[in-house]
Amino acid sequence: MLEAVGFCSPRTLKDALDALSNRQCRPIAGGTDLVPAIRAGRLVVAQLVDLGRLDELRFIRVDESQIEIGATTTYQGLIESEALNDRCPLIIEAARMVGAQQTRNRGTVGGSLGNASPAADLLPPLLALDAEVSLVSGRGERVLPLACFLLGPGTTVIEQGELIHHIRFTLPPQSARGTFRKLGRRAGMACAVANLALLVQQGADGVVTDIRLAVGAVAPTAIRLRQTELILKDHVWSRAVLNRTCQAASSECTPIDDVRASARYRRRAVAALLKQALLGVLEEAP
Numbered sequence: 001m002l003e004a005v006g007f008c009s010p011r012t013l014k015d016a017l018d019a020l021s022n023r024q025c026r027p028i029a030g031g032t033d034l035v036p037a038i039r040a041g042r043l044v045v046a047q048l049v050d051l052g053r054l055d056e057l058r059f060i061r062v063d064e065s066q067i068e069i070g071a072t073t074t075y076q077g078l079i080e081s082e083a084l085n086d087r088c089p090l091i092i093e094a095a096r097m098v099g100a101q102q103t104r105n106r107g108t109v110g111g112s113l114g115n116a117s118p119a120a121d122l123l124p125p126l127l128a129l130d131a132e133v134s135l136v137s138g139r140g141e142r143v144l145p146l147a148c149f150l151l152g153p154g155t156t157v158i159e160q161g162e163l164i165h166h167i168r169f170t171l172p173p174q175s176a177r178g179t180f181r182k183l184g185r186r187a188g189m190a191c192a193v194a195n196l197a198l199l200v201q202q203g204a205d206g207v208v209t210d211i212r213l214a215v216g217a218v219a220p221t222a223i224r225l226r227q228t229e230l231i232l233k234d235h236v237w238s239r240a241v242l243n244r245t246c247q248a249a250s251s252e253c254t255p256i257d258d259v260r261a262s263a264r265y266r267r268r269a270v271a272a273l274l275k276q277a278l279l280g281v282l283e284e285a286p
């Protein structure tokens with residue numbers, strides 16, 4: 001049972017922001033991270049502000065060039081989005097790998113960002129897409145790159161009274177190919193030992209014109225591997241650079257030993273996931 005935690009369920013964003021201006025308050029969306037943390041005594045909260053009734057935060061908007069995803073969109077909401085399936089399947093691939101159906105029904109995009117787990121499955125694809133985070137408070141809106149939003153395990157730039165409103169990113173060109181890979185200790189329902197998102201564009205001459213590579217669970221936050229990207233960017237893809245690229249990715253990570261895996265294992269996992277991803281995207285794609 002939860003200790004007597006206060007709870008309010010505002011119907012408008014303004015009311016939610018008013019409630020959150022009180023230091024005692026904390027937002028709750030799906031509760032899949034927050035409730036277990038409170039139950040286990042890892043977190044003490046006086047008052048929860050439920051975001052579940054705020055229609056203003058539940059949307060997926062797509063125009064010619066950009067997608068905006070409201071903070072309370074669930075993983076299942078992502079999976080069911082025709083626009084995302086059509087224009088950005090990378091996000092869908094990652095969302096499908098999250099937990100079990102119950103978790104995907106409850107867990108939200110905003111909750112994933114707010115929780116800032118280094119192993120969160122949605123963060124590598126969003127980093128690869130150069131996503132930006134919109135934060136709102138009684139003072140207005142500020143927008144910043146996801147890479148600047150994440151500070152460390154469980155730590156973000158969110159200030160008291162602020163809410164994640166939505167994330168947004170420019171749609172990759174239709175010709176871009178992407179993939180998400182995850183290694184856990186079990187095939188399903190497992191937190192990532194390492195995960196990886198790769199997005200590549202290649203010219204007709206075989207030159208890799210754009211490459212974005214992001215990894216999770218191998219550093220204090222999910223990160224882009226920008227040095228590794230440079231090995232392939234503006235070069236013709238060939239098997240000759242495969243091992244060098246995977247070794248570079250492995251070196252660029254800064255994993256730690258923990259209950260799920262050793263740092264050494266995680267480095268090797270990143271190299272193996274990247275090898276699969278590169279071969280899948282650059283050699284097996286139509």
Ligand SMILES: Cc1cc2nc3c(=O)[nH]c(=O)nc-3n(C[C@H](O)[C@H](O)[C@H](O)COP(=O)(O)OP(=O)(O)OC[C@H]3O[C@@H](n4cnc5c(N)ncnc54)[C@H](O)[C@@H]3O)c2cc1C
Nearest residue numbers: 029030031032033034099107108110111112114120121164
């Ligand atoms: C059984 C189980 C399996 C799981 N498996 C996976 C998995 O495979 N992969 C994975 O990535 N995750 C997994 N998770 C973690 C979890 O489901 C995700 O992190 C989820 O996205 C959290 O969303 P939520 O809406 O439940 O967040 P909540 O628990 O409601 O909130 C999480 C944090 O974010 C804050 N917050 C929520 N919304 C906002 C907002 N709009 N603005 C500001 N702060 C906000 C809260 O205050 C809290 O600090 C699993 C969880 C469980 C319980």
